[in-house]
Amino acid sequence: MSISKPRRELTRDSEKGKIAGVCAGLGDYLNVEPWLVRVVFFTGLIFASGFFFVLYLAGWLILDKKKPDLNSHRVDVKTKVWQGGEPPRDAIHDIKREFDELEAQLQSMEKYVTSNHYNLQREFNRL
Numbered sequence: 001m002s003i004s005k006p007r008r009e010l011t012r013d014s015e016k017g018k019i020a021g022v023c024a025g026l027g028d029y030l031n032v033e034p035w036l037v038r039v040v041f042f043t044g045l046i047f048a049s050g051f052f053f054v055l056y057l058a059g060w061l062i063l064d065k066k067k068p069d070l071n072s073h074r075v076d077v078k079t080k081v082w083q084g085g086e087p088p089r090d091a092i093h094d095i096k097r098e099f100d101e102l103e104a105q106l107q108s109m110e111k112y113v114t115s116n117h118y119n120l121q122r123e124f125n126r127l
Contacts, residue, residue, distance in 0.1 A: 011066040012059070022059040025066060 008027045014021035017034075023041055027034035044052040112118055 010063060012063045013066045015066070015068075017075070020056075020060040021066070022056055025063060028066075068077065 008029060011025050011029055012021035013024040013034075016024040016028075018024075018038070021038040027037040030037070039051060041056065050068040
C-alpha cells in the first residue's frame with residue numbers, strides 16, 4: 001500500500017511576492033528559495049528582456065493566486081543554511097519557551113479544574 005503525496009499546483013504567492021508573486025510561487029513549486037528564482041529572472045531580464053518580461057506577465061495573468069494557508073499558526077523551523085532570519089538555535093530556544101509557557105497555562109487550568117473551588121462553583125451554577 002503506497003501513500004500518495006498531495007499534488008502541488010503552480011500558483012502565484014502574492015503574500016511572499018514582491019510584485020505579483022510569480023517568482024515566489026515558482027520558487028515554492030520548485031522547492032527553492034524565492035530569491036534564487038528572482039535572481040535568475042532578473043538575470044534573464046537583463047540579457048533577454050522581452051522574453052522574460054512576457055513570461056512574467058503571462059504568469060501574472062494565467063496563474064491563480066495561492067489560497068490562504070489554513071495552518072497559519074504552524075511553526076516553521078529553518079533547515080537550510082541560506083534561509084534568512086534567526087539562526088536555528090535561537091528558533092529552537094523560542095519554540096521551547098513557547099511550549100514552556102503553554103505547559104504552564106495548561107497546568108494552571110488543570111489545577112483549577114481539579115480543585116474544590118471549581119466543583120463548588122459548578123454546583124452553584126447548576127442551581
